Amino acid sequence: MxxxxxxxxxxxxxxxxxxxxxxxxxxxxxxxxxxxxxxxxxxxxxxxxxxxxxxxxxxxxxxxxxxxxxxxxxxxxxxxxxxxxxxxxxxxxxxxxxxxxxxxxxxxxxxxxxxxxxxxxxxxxxxxxxxxxxxxxxxxxxxxxxxxxxxxxxxxxxxxxxSALALVVNTAALGDAKMPADWEDLADPAFKDKVIMPDPRESGTAADLITAMVDKWGEDKTWELFDKLFANGMQVQGANGPALDAVTSGSKSVVFGGVDYSAYSAIKKGEPLEVVLPESGTTVxxxxxxxxxxxxxxxxxxxxxxxxxxxxxxxxxxxxxxxxxxxxxxxxxxxxDFDSTELLTTDLDGLAKDSSSVSEKFVTRYLA
Incomplete structure (x- = not known):
């Protein structure tokens, strides 16, 4: 709307x-x-x-x-x-x-x-x-x-x-899974079919996150991570709002790359969410x-x-x-807290330059 x-x-x-x-x-x-x-x-x-x-x-x-x-x-x-x-x-x-x-x-x-x-x-x-x-x-x-x-x-x-991108976790929907600390933790079988990610075709922040990962780790390591996540049933759907809605409702347990301020707002309303800033870094x-x-x-x-x-x-x-x-x-x-957040990259112009091409590769590889 x-x-x-x-x-x-x-x-x-x-x-x-x-x-x-x-x-x-x-x-x-x-x-x-x-x-x-x-x-x-x-x-x-x-x-x-x-x-x-x-x-x-x-x-x-x-x-x-x-x-x-x-x-x-x-x-x-x-x-x-x-x-x-x-x-x-x-x-x-x-x-x-x-x-x-x-x-x-x-x-x-x-x-x-x-x-x-x-x-x-x-x-x-x-x-x-x-x-x-x-x-x-x-x-x-x-x-x-x-x-x-x-x-x-x-x-x-x-x-x-x-705003920072994070793992937004519904603590009431974790089940037997442990609280994740980093992106790769979501490839654990305990998170099978429980993870959702905003679609980079609709979410510019999701596109920038993927690009920042490629910038930091290279394509091989980044695609290896996503290969594991998709093999574990990660779903890609809509922009940031629908992804958070799915986790808030409990139909999913974790947003991969959730927008922090929306989660903090939901927490203030009493939702059982937790914002986890990944140890290996994220984007602001x-x-x-x-x-x-x-x-x-x-x-x-x-x-x-x-x-x-x-x-x-x-x-x-x-x-x-x-x-x-x-x-x-x-x-x-x-x-x-910006000063204590580990960043994948601070090269914003570099992200802007590469975001479209990296997103296209992601879509071709996983969503086509």
């Missing part, structure tokens, strides 16, 4: 409040799959996310509308939009969906761009968009340093926050923000990006279990 709020039909937040309507009602609908739902049912202001975070002050004179294409988590999108609208006279229209659906929409609109601002869940997808030349070179204002490597070499996008994907070169409201778009990278905006990301882009931001206590 994707949701488009038309710039012509959208009820502005201020009008909605006056009518007693829930702000940005369309945003309360979840995109298909729990990975896209951060677990927040209502928007709150940025200052409520972390009372110690410095409140952002908007430039004067911001008005009009912004079309914001956002790869979820939904609750995080809602909170950021709500806080920004409260501080400005700008109404934000949101098209919400998975990265693939957003990039498909961008491609379809290439001759008549509609998006002012784009947030993606994949570095590789942002690199492909950068090659179109459709996005503005822009460096967001921050009150601290953005993590090393999270600003693109092309200058037109920066990772706003990030910075989620990039881009501003359209053709935006009709660049001042507002740039201000919104600056808000996202402000202490207040970064605190909202952290509250939603994301890894903040600005290292000085205090991360959520129940989220992934």
């Amino acid at each position: 994707t949701i488009l709020v038309s710039r012509f039909s959208r009820i502005s937040r201020r009008t909605a409040l006056g009518l007693g309507v829930l702000v940005s009602a369309s945003l309360s609908l979840s995109a298909c799959g729990s990975v896209e739902d951060s677990g927040n049912s209502a928007a709150t202001s940025g200052s409520a996310a972390d009372s110690s975070a410095q409140e952002w002050t908007a430039p004067e004179g911001l008005s009009g509308t912004l079309n914001y294409y956002s790869a979820n988590p939904q609750g995080l999108t809602e909170e950021l939009v709500s806080a920004f609208e409260e501080k400005t006279d700008v109404d934000v229209n949101v098209f919400s969906g998975e990265t693939g659906k957003i990039t498909a929409k961008l491609t379809a609109e290439a001759d008549n761009p509609q998006a002012d601002l784009v947030y993606l869940a994949s570095w590789s997808a942002a690199m492909k968009q950068s090659k179109t030349g459709a996005f503005e070179k822009f460096t967001p204002e921050t009150d601290g340093e953005v993590r090393k490597g999270w600003a693109s070499s092309t200058g037109d996008f920066t990772g706003r926050d990030g 994907t910075p989620r990039p923000v881009l501003i359209s070169e053709q935006s009709s409201n660049k001042a507002a778009a740039e201000a919104f990006v600056n808000f996202m990278f402000s202490p207040e905006g970064q605190a909202i990301s952290a509250k939603n279990h994301m890894i903040p882009a600005v290292a000085s931001t205090t991360a959520s206590g129940d989220a992934t």
Whole structure:
């Protein structure tokens, strides 16, 4: 499911409040799959996310509308939009969906761009968009340093926050299996038919994970691992949301390469899940923000990006279990600690370059 709020039909937040309507009602609908739902049912202001975070002050004179294409988590999108609208006279229209659906929409609109601002869940997808030349070179204002490597070499996008891929385990569905500590543990017969993985054709993060494994271990070792996993009945299905749903329901025991923030959100709701960061390493994907070169409201778009990278905006990301882009931001206590996470690679541009070809080999080998 994707949701488009038309710039012509959208009820502005201020009008909605006056009518007693829930702000940005369309945003309360979840995109298909729990990975896209951060677990927040209502928007709150940025200052409520972390009372110690410095409140952002908007430039004067911001008005009009912004079309914001956002790869979820939904609750995080809602909170950021709500806080920004409260501080400005700008109404934000949101098209919400998975990265693939957003990039498909961008491609379809290439001759008549509609998006002012784009947030993606994949570095590789942002690199492909950068090659179109459709996005503005822009460096967001921050009150601290953005993590090393999270600003693109092309200058037109920066990772706003990030997520790690993990083994997401339903502890109530383990049965006789021991808690896994690394990727290869899932090849144990105790996990026969109990493992599910997002499809790299639908999940950019899954594609990047496979590419990072090939980068670290080489193709022979990587394909040997997947040969064992598929021989043990690992299933590949859908994007990140459906994979986590299968494990949360107990029909599967483990997500291979599950997105951490979705699992943390589910744990907070009481689901019997555990997030295991594999000992041999994983990927942390910075989620990039881009501003359209053709935006009709660049001042507002740039201000919104600056808000996202402000202490207040970064605190909202952290509250939603994301890894903040600005290292000085205090991360959520129940989220992934970036500094202690073993990474398969830090070469994000290299991942972007090789992701398509490695994914094609994976699909030909296992899914054709």
